[in-house]
Amino acid sequence: MSEKDNMNHNELENEVEKVDDKDVVVEDQKKDDDEYEKVCFICHRPESQTGKMMDLPNHISVCPDCMQKSFDMMSGGQMDYSQLLNMPGVQMFSVDDLENVIPKKQKIKKKKEGEERKPILDIKDIPAPHKIKAKLDDFVVGQEYAKKAMSVAVYNHYKRVATDTMDDIEIEKSNMLMIGPTGCGKTYLVKTLAKLLDVPLAITDATSLTEAGYIGDDIESVVSKLLAAADNDVEKAEQGIIFIDEIDKIAKKKNTSQRDVSGESVQQGMLKLLEGSEVEVPVGANSKNAMVPLTTVNTKNILFICGGAFPDLDNIIKERLTKQATIGFNAELKDKYDHDKNILSKVTIEDLRAFGMIPEFIGRLPIIFTLQGLDEDLLVKILKEPKNAILKQYQKLLALDEVKLEFEDDALRAIAEKAVKKNTGARALRAIIEEFMLDIMYEIPKDDSIGEVVITRSYIEGTGGPVIMLRGQELPQLEG
Numbered sequence: 166m167s168e169k170d171n172m173n174h175n176e177l178e179n180e181v182e183k184v185d186d187k188d189v190v191v192e193d194q195k196k197d198d199d200e201y202e203k204v205c206f207i208c209h210r211p212e213s214q215t216g217k218m219m220d221l222p223n224h225i226s227v228c229p230d231c232m233q234k235s236f237d238m239m240s241g242g243q244m245d246y247s248q249l250l251n252m253p254g255v256q257m258f259s260v261d262d263l264e265n266v267i268p269k270k271q272k273i274k275k276k277k278e279g280e281e282r283k284p285i286l287d288i289k290d291i292p293a294p295h296k297i298k299a300k301l302d303d304f305v306v307g308q309e310y311a312k313k314a315m316s317v318a319v320y321n322h323y324k325r326v327a328t329d330t331m332d333d334i335e336i337e338k339s340n341m342l343m344i345g346p347t348g349c350g351k352t353y354l355v356k357t358l359a360k361l362l363d364v365p366l367a368i369t370d371a372t373s374l375t376e377a378g379y380i381g382d383d384i385e386s387v388v389s390k391l392l393a394a395a396d397n398d399v400e401k402a403e404q405g406i407i408f409i410d411e412i413d414k415i416a417k418k419k420n421t422s423q424r425d426v427s428g429e430s431v432q433q434g435m436l437k438l439l440e441g442s443e444v445e446v447p448v449g450a451n452s453k454n455a456m457v458p459l460t461t462v463n464t465k466n467i468l469f470i471c472g473g474a475f476p477d478l479d480n481i482i483k484e485r486l487t488k489q490a491t492i493g494f495n496a497e498l499k500d501k502y503d504h505d506k507n508i509l510s511k512v513t514i515e516d517l518r519a520f521g522m523i524p525e526f527i528g529r530l531p532i533i534f535t536l537q538g539l540d541e542d543l544l545v546k547i548l549k550e551p552k553n554a555i556l557k558q559y560q561k562l563l564a565l566d567e568v569k570l571e572f573e574d575d576a577l578r579a580i581a582e583k584a585v586k587k588n589t590g591a592r593a594l595r596a597i598i599e600e601f602m603l604d605i606m607y608e609i610p611k612d613d614s615i616g617e618v619v620i621t622r623s624y625i626e627g628t629g630g631p632v633i634m635l636r637g638q639e640l641p642q643l644e645g
């Protein structure tokens with residue numbers, strides 16, 4: 166084999182001489198490449214599967230199997246390959262063309278050898294639930310129950326990951342299902358959590374998923390997204406979090422005679438992922454095909470969080486509660502539920518089944534909790550309290566122009582009132598503020614003498630203007 170290898174080297178050596186001036190670039194790349202596994206140029210399998218690769222110049226590696234096959238074909242065939250180059254129209258291909266044919270995003274990170282790999286979150290390192298919640302409090306306003314449930318679930322999950330060897334008592338995975346109206350902070354909560362824990366997070370939409378073989382993303386693509394978020398480091402990905410948003414959109418379709426490829430089938434396909442199994446995922450792509458290398462990821466320790474707004478779920482709950490009420494003697498309770506704002510928190514597994522989720526699916530999400538809709542008070546808090554509150558962002562922007570920006574409390578209330586009417590949760594806040602801040606952001610930099618701007622309720626309601634004060638003229642009662 167090595168003789169043949171040499172032969173090949175000689176053939177290519179002429180080409181390599183031409184590339185001499187590129188040496189510096191190549192060196193740099195080499196350093197970078199060390200972290201990634203080699204991938205066979207022909208069959209695209211990683212080195213961990215094929216065994217030691219043959220290195221050709223320009224970062225081309227070929228696995229022993231493919232090398233052997235090529236030689237077998239050459240020696241077994243009828244053709245005289247030595248004459249190939251003399252034939253009209255045949256040129257020696259340029260090695261330069263082959264460079265970087267396999268992009269880095271399709272390669273898998275090597276397992277680090279020698280150094281002992283310790284878990285990302287050591288059991289002693291996992292902060293206690295109350296500490297996780299305290300951190301969440303800095304960013305997320307309200308949603309006390311959701312934050313508490315989440316902190317405990319995450320704490321238990323990573324405790325389970327860290328204590329890998331289980332005796333008879335195996336701790337089950339704490340996958341979660343979050344239910345809450347739009348704009349109440351579901352996605353935001355998960356994003357914040359992943360940032361705090363410093364674990365890879367993949368956020369995907371259930372809407373694009375379909376059963377394998379149909380147009381759309383395969384279910385396994387959620388795992389390959391996580392792999393990408395973990396820089397193709399399989400071990401890191403295996404401890405990450407996958408957030409599947411809009412989970413209500415894969416409810417069973419009602420009254421269809423066709424195959425439900427994006428509803429019930431997706432739920433079924435997801436079952437084995439949720440529970441923990443080895444899945445073959447494409448590296449650096451959403452779907453499997455011949456050109457993409459595959460790798461195996463175990464989802465046993467991946468935390469799945471599903472979230473959705475579940476529109477109309479409240480009606481299902483109401484119907485159930487009303488039925489119970491009319492059977493008993495307290496029929497007058499009936500319209501009490503119509504005005505109950507937190508009706509969602511009374512959700513049960515039967516309600517979710519009535520909505521169209523299959524029992525096996527819900528069963529694999531043992532922790533179910535709801536988020537409340539945001540009311541005026543919470544919206545005001547969201548405006549000013551979180552670490553990166555919207556008001557703070559604008560204040561900082563204007564501070565760069567050495568202008569102080571203040572909001573009267575009454576103005577904040579007016580913004581919140583407007584936002585509640587829009588019924589899109591905290592998302593409405595940004596749109597409203599953006600609207601009236603446009604004029605201010607446009608006018609202020611024009612005039613150097615302006616020192617402070619105070620936003621009032623009448624300005625928000627469009628009946629007046631902001632209070633503008635020139636430098637050195639600040640009124641004492643408006644300070645602070």
Ligand SMILES: Nc1ncnc2c1ncn2[C@@H]1O[C@H](COP(=O)(O)OP(=O)(O)OP(=O)(O)O)[C@@H](O)[C@H]1O
Nearest residue numbers: 304305306347348349350351352353474547591592
């Ligand atoms: N409780 C909250 N505390 C602080 N900010 C919040 C809160 N809820 C929402 N926000 C803000 O509103 C934005 C939108 O919220 P988010 O994306 O979490 O909505 P969602 O619940 O996922 O809605 P949807 O169901 O439409 O996806 C966030 O980026 C965040 O800035």
Ligand SMILES: [Mg+2]
Nearest residue numbers: 351352353410
């Ligand atoms: Mg969302």
